[in-house]
Amino acid sequence: MQPPHYIRIGTPGMPKVVFGHGWGRSHRDFIPVAEALAPSIDAYLFDLPGHGKSERPEDAWGTVEYAEYMARYIVGDLGISKCVWVGHSFGGRVGLRLGVQSPGMLDHLVIVAGAGVPRNVTTKERWKRKWNGRKFQRLKAQAKTEDDLIALEKKFGSPDYVMSRETGMRDIFVATISEDQSADLPRIPTETTLIYGSADTETPPEIGKKIAALVPNSTYVECPHYDHISILDRGRHQIALAIKEAVTIPGEAA
Numbered sequence: 001m002q003p004p005h006y007i008r009i010g011t012p013g014m015p016k017v018v019f020g021h022g023w024g025r026s027h028r029d030f031i032p033v034a035e036a037l038a039p040s041i042d043a044y045l046f047d048l049p050g051h052g053k054s055e056r057p058e059d060a061w062g063t064v065e066y067a068e069y070m071a072r073y074i075v076g077d078l079g080i081s082k083c084v085w086v087g088h089s090f091g092g093r094v095g096l097r098l099g100v101q102s103p104g105m106l107d108h109l110v111i112v113a114g115a116g117v118p119r120n121v122t123t124k125e126r127w128k129r130k131w132n133g134r135k136f137q138r139l140k141a142q143a144k145t146e147d148d149l150i151a152l153e154k155k156f157g158s159p160d161y162v163m164s165r166e167t168g169m170r171d172i173f174v175a176t177i178s179e180d181q182s183a184d185l186p187r188i189p190t191e192t193t194l195i196y197g198s199a200d201t202e203t204p205p206e207i208g209k210k211i212a213a214l215v216p217n218s219t220y221v222e223c224p225h226y227d228h229i230s231i232l233d234r235g236r237h238q239i240a241l242a243i244k245e246a247v248t249i250p251g252e253a254a
Contacts, residue, residue, distance in 0.1 A: 001049070001055055002054075003077065004046050004048065004054040004070075004073060005027070005047040005052060005053035006027060006047065007044075007045050008044055008045075009043045010040075010042040010043045011038060011040070011042055012042055014039075014041050014042045014247075015041055015042065015107070015247035016041075016042050017042070017044070017083060017084045018043075018044045018080070019033075019044065020070070020085065020088070020091025020094050021052075021089075021090070022088045022089030022228075023051075023090040023173070024160055024164075025088075025089075026052030026053075027046055027047050028045075028052075029232050030043075030045050030086065030088075030232075032233065033086075033239050033240050037240055040244070040247070041243065041247060044074075046070070048091065049061070049066065049069065057069075060172050060175045061172055061175065062175045062176055063096075063116075063181075064097055064101070066097070067097035067098045071098060071101065071102040071105060074105065080105070081105065082106070082107050083107060084107050084110065084243060084247060085098055085109050085110070086110040086112065087112065088112040088232060089114060089228065090176070092111040092112060092114020092116070093115055093116045093179070095109050095111055095114065096109070096111065096114065096116050096185065097181070097184075099185075099188035099190050099192065099215075100185075100187050100188055103189050103190050107247070108190060108191050108192070108193070109188070109192040110195065110242045110246065111192060111193070111195070112195045112239055113196055113228050114194070114203065114207075114211070115202075115207060116181040116182075116185070117181060117182050117207060117210045117211055118180055118182075119204070119206060182210075186214055186216060188217075189216070189217065190217065192215050192219070194208045194218055194219065194221065195221045195222075195235065195239060196208035196221070196222050196223070196231070197222075197223050197225070197227050197230065197231040197235065198223065198224050198226065199227045199230075200226065200227050201228070202228040203228060205222055208220055208222070
């Protein structure tokens with residue numbers, strides 16, 4: 001497997017900040033934040049394996065394997081002993097795993113619209129999901145062509161689920177989307193900032209509040225009106241502020 005693709009923005013010798021993007025996205029999401037902070041950080045913006053320009057894993061990795069791989073590459077190959085990890089959505093899931101598996105490499109975690117714990121589901125919603133799932137399976141068995149199957153997936157599946165077929169990442173998507181990290185989160189010793197948008201329907205504020213209640217040394221920040229994607233652009237100033245508060249500039253008092 002080829003090393004993951006990344007770009008570097010900032011000033012050598014300044015605190016290391018590593019960025020991990022969301023599912024189906026790339027390092028480009030964090031370029032505005034990294035450029036705004038370029039004088040005071042040394043930023044590494046990754047395409048996580050299977051996304052952007054990075055080769056996909058041979059096996060169906062979960063976030064445990066993603067975190068192991070990224071820690072090994074960041075510490076072993078790049079020689080970065082300490083960094084701030086900033087992760088959006090899927091990159092947030094990986095960041096939380098790093099907080100449990102490799103806390104020694106982390107100065108701080110900044111989780112932006114990250115998942116990793118289940119949403120609250122009413123009995124009505126649970127039955128609706130079960131009914132839709134059974135209907136999908138029944139119609140899937142009757143599908144005669146691949147076009148029929150794709151049309152069914154678009155009707156019943158999420159955009160990320162549909163896209164995972166096109167990118168050849170379906171097995172990894174299924175492996176990671178159902179993970180529940182709740183039992184592990186209390187083991188994260190790293191100071192963690194959690195940033196969520198009040199209008200986010202993919203990882204709504206309830207997810208961030210649940211994670212904040214489980215991670216011992218965490219701070220929860222909610223941005224009014226932002227959704228899952230606008231938290232990256234309109235909310236970039238809040239992300240930049242969290243990073244600035246997390247790093248210690250050489251020569252400045254901690």
